[in-house]
């Protein structure tokens with residue numbers, strides 16, 4: 001027990017140091033608060049707090065965090081900072097919004113004025129996604145519910161006057177959908193017959209969009225107005241899916257799992273038209289949609305990142321679990337994938353910069369505007 005407490009104290013001290021170092025350089029953030037929803041690409045520790053969540057869905061062990069301040073695991077599925085941290089840095093925050101499940105009720109209410117991260121690794125758009133693999137995750141519906149309940153309690157506490165204003169000026173950042181695609185593709189490839197009569201991709205993708213629509217509507221009803229959304233990337237290209245592709249003979253031109261990449265490519269335009277429709281329907285809503293497929297394709301063809309194996313992992317494509325007993329690459333900044341599912345800090349930094357300040361518009365990786373334009377005060 002003494003050892004355990006000691007370890008927590010060390011992590012807490014590191015967090016304070018990291019904050020101080022970043023804080024010295026940081027300016028006043030461009031938005032009052034940032035609220036983060038979604039999966040392991042943006043989880044900053046929530047899964048650590050889920051007792052039943054399987055170890056394969058927790059980044060609470062070495063070498064996770066090997067390049068993070070103090071080189072300690074924090075629950076981030078990365079060697080260092082993840083996309084939520086990096087977008088927060090772009091926005092000028094001194095520290096990334098803290099994981100919701102680490103906050104007391106009182107500090108959660110307080111943190112509503114600067115931001116909270118609700119994301120949970122393994123979760124997806126559908127309420128059941130993650131249950132089989134991780135046993136326990138926080139589904140999107142609960143992440144959104146926890147946010148809206150805090151908005152209500154905060155506004156009750158302040159007499160309802162100041163609360164909605166902060167929320168409407170703040171940024172909601174959502175990165176979700178990859179796990180739904182993984183589970184669906186893997187089910188039909190490894191368990192069921194790929195041409196099974198029960199498979200209906202259109203119906204499945206429409207179901208994802210229906211869920212997504214309801215979350216955006218709930219967030220808007222709670223006062224959120226500015227949405228930065230990242231659509232699922234070429235999910236078939238992560239090392240685990242490359243191995244499935246090879247094992248089951250479903251390899252596309254990129255060397256990735258064709259079925260999974262095709263689902264991503266179909267989903268992106270559906271998310272784009274969902275957001276366009278909602279922005280016309282919901283008063284005051286504006287958004288910036290990041291095209292993670294375009295960004296990944298650009299990185300694969302225009303940079304020298306090693307993209308066909310994980311930095312941390314054993315076997316074909318480095319597709320095993322990442323832990324302290326498997327090989328770790330020495331040059332993390334040269335690898336696109338940190339582990340069998342997740343990008344390195346170096347790779348997610350490219351995404352954060354493209355989301356925040358990338359050229360925006362039709363045919364670009366972010367549209368209709370980038371995040372910097374999204375959060376700029378209206379004239």
Ligand SMILES: *[C@@H]1O[C@H](CO)[C@@H](O)[C@H](O)[C@H]1NC(C)=O
Pocket residue numbers: 054055056132133134135321
């Ligand atoms: C939990 O993860 C381990 C390691 O991947 C795996 O062997 C085990 O089957 C998982 N448990 C469940 C219930 O999925």
Ligand SMILES: *[C@@H]1O[C@H](CO)[C@@H](O)[C@H](O)[C@H]1NC(C)=O
Pocket residue numbers: 105
């Ligand atoms: C914290 O808030 C939750 C949700 O409103 C409530 O169920 C719980 O009882 C509260 N806990 C404490 C210690 O007040």
Ligand SMILES: *[C@@H]1O[C@H](CO)[C@@H](O)[C@H](O)[C@H]1NC(C)=O
Pocket residue numbers: 142145146
């Ligand atoms: C988050 O929401 C879920 C589902 O409504 C609820 O069970 C849980 O208690 C909430 N968590 C907290 C910490 O308030």
Ligand SMILES: *[C@@H]1O[C@H](CO)[C@@H](O)[C@H](O)[C@H]1NC(C)=O
Pocket residue numbers: 193194195196197
């Ligand atoms: C897969 O399903 C199709 C359509 O039902 C059927 O024709 C085919 O024989 C099945 N293949 C296998 C390997 O079960």
Ligand SMILES: *[C@@H]1O[C@H](CO)[C@@H](O)[C@H](O)[C@H]1NC(C)=O
Pocket residue numbers: 200202203206
């Ligand atoms: C697949 O689902 C779509 C949307 O629900 C439906 O219109 C279509 O008829 C279905 N296709 C088949 C082959 O069942």
Ligand SMILES: *[C@@H]1O[C@H](CO)[C@@H](O)[C@H](O)[C@H]1NC(C)=O
Pocket residue numbers: 250258259262
């Ligand atoms: C993926 O989509 C392309 C283009 O629509 C198609 O030619 C290919 O057969 C699809 N591959 C799989 C595995 O679904």
Ligand SMILES: *[C@@H]1O[C@H](CO)[C@@H](O)[C@H](O)[C@H]1NC(C)=O
Pocket residue numbers: 302303304
């Ligand atoms: C990639 O590596 C090659 C050979 O070392 C080099 O010529 C090229 O400039 C590098 N490209 C980038 C984008 O770094």
Ligand SMILES: *[C@@H]1O[C@H](CO)[C@@H](O)[C@H](O)[C@H]1NC(C)=O
Pocket residue numbers: 320321322323324325326
């Ligand atoms: C690490 O993962 C490998 C491959 O899944 C497994 O065989 C090994 O037992 C794990 N080691 C630890 C320390 O968890």
